[in-house]
Structures are given as C-alpha cells and as structure tokens.
Amino acid sequence: MKNNILPKNLKAKTYFFLILLFCISSHASAISSNFTTKEIKFVSEGVSLAGTIFTPNNIQAAVVIVHGSGQEKRMIDFATTLANNGIAVLTYDKRGVGESGGVYAGPEVGTNNVDFANLNLLSLDVSAAVNTLSKSLSNNQISIGLTGGSQAGWIIPLAAQKNKKVKFMTIFSGALITVKEQLRFQFYTNGDKNFWDTHSEEEARKHVFNDPDKYEFIDTNPNDVLSTLSIPGFWIFGGKDIQVPVKLSIEYLDKLKSKGKRYEYKLFPDLGHNTAFSKSEEPMNDAINWIKSIN
Numbered sequence: 001m002k003n004n005i006l007p008k009n010l011k012a013k014t015y016f017f018l019i020l021l022f023c024i025s026s027h028a029s030a031i032s033s034n035f036t037t038k039e040i041k042f043v044s045e046g047v048s049l050a051g052t053i054f055t056p057n058n059i060q061a062a063v064v065i066v067h068g069s070g071q072e073k074r075m076i077d078f079a080t081t082l083a084n085n086g087i088a089v090l091t092y093d094k095r096g097v098g099e100s101g102g103v104y105a106g107p108e109v110g111t112n113n114v115d116f117a118n119l120n121l122l123s124l125d126v127s128a129a130v131n132t133l134s135k136s137l138s139n140n141q142i143s144i145g146l147t148g149g150s151q152a153g154w155i156i157p158l159a160a161q162k163n164k165k166v167k168f169m170t171i172f173s174g175a176l177i178t179v180k181e182q183l184r185f186q187f188y189t190n191g192d193k194n195f196w197d198t199h200s201e202e203e204a205r206k207h208v209f210n211d212p213d214k215y216e217f218i219d220t221n222p223n224d225v226l227s228t229l230s231i232p233g234f235w236i237f238g239g240k241d242i243q244v245p246v247k248l249s250i251e252y253l254d255k256l257k258s259k260g261k262r263y264e265y266k267l268f269p270d271l272g273h274n275t276a277f278s279k280s281e282e283p284m285n286d287a288i289n290w291i292k293s294i295n
Helices: 008-032 076-083 116-136 152-162 179-189 201-210 222-226 246-258 282-293
Strands: 035-044 047-056 061-066 087-092 144-149 166-172 233-238 263-268
Touching: 035 116, 047 076, 047 116, 061 076, 061 116, 061 152, 061 282, 076 087, 076 282, 087 116, 087 282, 116 144, 116 152, 144 152, 144 282, 152 166, 152 222, 166 282, 179 201, 201 246, 222 246, 233 246, 233 282, 246 263, 263 282
Parallel strands: 061 087, 061 144, 144 166, 166 233, 233 263
Antiparallel strands: 035 047, 047 087
C-alpha cells in the first residue's frame, strides 16, 4: 500500500500555503464586502464616456465625482473611500481621457481648457453622469450630489443648474471668483509654496483685480450661477492655497449666505490646494460627515 503521508517539510509548506491563501481570500472578501462595482458606459453630447459605479450595501447618499482641469481618469481611490462610508459613486474617465471618447481640451491653463464653452460642455457630461447614476439606484429616494475639486468648483454649479436631480454639492479648493481672476492670482504666486509667508492679502488682491489678462477667452463667474441655486453646498479650503485666493472666495460665500443660500465652508489654515488629497484625512472625513448630515 502506498504511503499517503506527506514528508514533514512538505506538509509544513502545504499548511503554510493554505493559511496564506485563506488570509488573502479573507482580506479580499473584507475589502469588497462593503460595496460592489460595475463598469458602465453612457453617452453625453454624442460621445461615449466610460466609468465605474460603486454601490454600497447600505446606501445613505450618492455622488458623481467631477474632475479638475487635468487629463483625469476615473478616481478609484476617492470613490472607494466614499463607498466604504455608504455613499454610492459614479466616477468616469474625463472626456478624451482613458476609455472615454471625445477630445480633452488642454493644456490645463490654455484657452480651450478654461473657456466657458469647455466648462459648460464638461458640466453637460456631469449632468449625463447624474442621470446614469440615478437609473442605477434601486431606491429613487436617495439624494444625488456632486463632489470634486479645483476646476470642478466652476463645473459643479453649472451642472447643478442644468439637472434638478442634483440635491447637494461638496467642493474642495474651488474658487468663487472668475476664471480670469483665478489665473491672474495663479500667475502672480508662480508656484511659490512660501508665497503667503512673504506676501499680504492686499498685495494678492491688487493682482487678482488689476493685472492684464494673459489669454482671451469667454469668462465664467461662479457667483452668477450660485446665486440661482437652492441646494446646500459645502466648500473645503486650505489657507496656504496658491492657486485659489481663499479669503476672497470665502468673502463671496459669506455674501451668498447672507442672502439665504445654504452654503457652508471650512478652512484648514495649514493646507494648500487640492484639500481632498492632502495628507490629512480630516477634510475628506468632514465632507463625508456633511453629506451624511444632510441626507
């Protein structure tokens, strides 16, 4: 009769492998147990856009993630964080990027990228994404909102104005000044991370309002749109931002709030631009808690 007993060293290796496999399987199961994902495509203005829908087991709200100015694909890490906190997400490859059709209007600070025609087109893409996410939700009572940072601060209000399904907005480092004013400020700071250590708010504002424009394009003023919206909004700013003049943006928000708009904000004095992706988890946690608090 054959001996079916494994050699001692082989038995140990086999046992170790089985334990490792169990641990990997258990870990993978734990990661995916909070939500499911589905690859989707949807059409906007004659172009096919590709994305992913994240559906939590227990949905408390839903959002479409809106891109900044770069050639951005779908934001998987951002969506995963939201989905793990009970927020359904549609994130997609930007027009002309990744698996999405169309043409990306770049470079980031070029005329085509910041012209109203492009921002408006991107807001139409966002509106189409909202409709797609809405159709995927089994419960039509779930509120859908928009979230994103930087250039999304101009695009989100435009999309919310177009689509009444949008019930709230959460904006990271979004300017409440015109695109031309923001570019003047950005050219003045010139990427100097220590800018606010050597310059005053008064100096910065002189350049925001008085410097000549470097480009000619159709401008966008977010306050014109924000003054017409009735949905709540939450802005998160970094006090050391050198792309957006934060104190000026907050002043505009305060004016809108004084007129009865349901707009809130939080300032993190030591953070810079792109507060959503800072080393601190606090901005993202605050955004998630705010979304849950209004739903």
